[in-house]
Amino acid sequence: MATEKTFYLETFGCQMNAHDSEKVIGTLRQQGYRQVENEEDAGLILYNTCSIRDKAEQKVFNRLNDYKKLHKAGKRFGVLGCVAQQEGEKIFERAPYVSLVSGSASYRKLPEMLTRLEAGERRITGLDDRQTEETFETEFTARQSPYRGYITIIEGCDKFCSYCVVPYTRGKERSRSSSSVLAEARSIADQGYTEIQLLGQNVNSYRDPEGKSSFAELLAAVGQVRGIRRVRFTTSHPRDFTRDIVEAIDAIPTLCDHVHLPVQSGSSRVLKQMAREYTRDWYLERISWIKAARRIISLSTDIIVGFPGETDDDFIQTMDLLAEVQYDCVFGFKYSGRPNTPALTMIDSVPEEEKARRLQVLLERQREVQRINYAKHLGEILDVMVEGVNPARGQISGRSSQNKPVNFTSAHPIAPAPGTYQQVKITGSFPNSLVGEAV
Numbered sequence: 001m002a003t004e005k006t007f008y009l010e011t012f013g014c015q016m017n018a019h020d021s022e023k024v025i026g027t028l029r030q031q032g033y034r035q036v037e038n039e040e041d042a043g044l045i046l047y048n049t050c051s052i053r054d055k056a057e058q059k060v061f062n063r064l065n066d067y068k069k070l071h072k073a074g075k076r077f078g079v080l081g082c083v084a085q086q087e088g089e090k091i092f093e094r095a096p097y098v099s100l101v102s103g104s105a106s107y108r109k110l111p112e113m114l115t116r117l118e119a120g121e122r123r124i125t126g127l128d129d130r131q132t133e134e135t136f137e138t139e140f141t142a143r144q145s146p147y148r149g150y151i152t153i154i155e156g157c158d159k160f161c162s163y164c165v166v167p168y169t170r171g172k173e174r175s176r177s178s179s180s181v182l183a184e185a186r187s188i189a190d191q192g193y194t195e196i197q198l199l200g201q202n203v204n205s206y207r208d209p210e211g212k213s214s215f216a217e218l219l220a221a222v223g224q225v226r227g228i229r230r231v232r233f234t235t236s237h238p239r240d241f242t243r244d245i246v247e248a249i250d251a252i253p254t255l256c257d258h259v260h261l262p263v264q265s266g267s268s269r270v271l272k273q274m275a276r277e278y279t280r281d282w283y284l285e286r287i288s289w290i291k292a293a294r295r296i297i298s299l300s301t302d303i304i305v306g307f308p309g310e311t312d313d314d315f316i317q318t319m320d321l322l323a324e325v326q327y328d329c330v331f332g333f334k335y336s337g338r339p340n341t342p343a344l345t346m347i348d349s350v351p352e353e354e355k356a357r358r359l360q361v362l363l364e365r366q367r368e369v370q371r372i373n374y375a376k377h378l379g380e381i382l383d384v385m386v387e388g389v390n391p392a393r394g395q396i397s398g399r400s401s402q403n404k405p406v407n408f409t410s411a412h413p414i415a416p417a418p419g420t421y422q423q424v425k426i427t428g429s430f431p432n433s434l435v436g437e438a439v
């Protein structure tokens, strides 16, 4: 009898990576593999990696080091995702016990690569597909959540922001047809999913290869799929963010009242150096459209501090922008020079301690903004999708349509099931979460 094929997969990085892993797991299962919970039990150990900042990249090499002794037991290692694409065959030099290195643009070829691995090949690469027009679609996606379904609508990125590694790791921008996206949305709605998250590095540059829908039209169509109660999308790029997206949110109640619109910096001078292709005023105009919507739309953003050449004055402009927009959530990062990117040739002029100081100032100030924003919900009744239940503490956790975490209690003897919706009266607030009671 042949020995059972088993794999372990650990995922680093963004939601795109998490969803890629769902597709990779489905593909492996289809090839007769069984997923196991730890490295020790697996015949094949896979890491789906992230290289957005140096710290993320180092994680996978630490992991490989920790587990390399397992190689002696006849296990195989594979490195997938952004570090795989970025480092390519150099990974074989650095970690000779790795047998498979593949970027996300080559996952279509995974079945073939697995067959070669099983046949005993030890230097298998999937690195040459960054210019592909094809997307990775599979009917075998092993979704990790039974109620929130991710759907990729666009892969790759053509923006080439000067600091960003993604165009080099995920390759050329390519959109899926609106009919295949809608078919997937209908199929998961039929399986009982009520929330859909549309994914792409830049969903706003979606171009339907069938020419049927703009991004806003696709968003609206997904929002009208029977059984779907919530639709989210990420990530947006201010350069391509159009007003009809706000109009769609106004028209279709299932489209969540939350937009993540990364600004990166409040200084037009720095934005130019970042090659973001918009100014502070251009960005703020889009914010004003969103703020003019009928529902209050929650806003979140990403900020990079300490970009090469960022002065005190540039940083103050970022702080002013934060004060003006009043975001509900900010992801702040210290600039990290990435291989192949144009910014790497600029002088990384802001010392590490100053980057850390700016980040701390930013996050502290933002905390105060959120303390006030979150307190505005006191007394409101919010529709909360249940995500987890802690029976020991009688605590139920979930999210509002605006994507705010809500922790609540219920007088009902049976706790609500994850994926169900509860009306919750908000009785308390923190800078990052709300507290309430089911009504």
Ligand code: 5AD
Pocket: 052, 053, 163, 164, 165, 262, 264, 302, 303, 304, 333, 334, 335, 336, 337, 338
């Ligand atoms: N250094 C620091 N942060 C970065 N990001 C992207 N590239 C870098 C980099 N080189 C941040 C951006 C992006 C988020 C996903 O990660 O803010 O929006």
Ligand code: SF4
Pocket: 012, 013, 014, 015, 016, 017, 049, 050, 051, 052, 081, 082, 165, 166, 169, 170
């Ligand atoms: Fe990390 Fe960016 Fe790759 Fe996502 S796309 S895994 S954030 S490097």
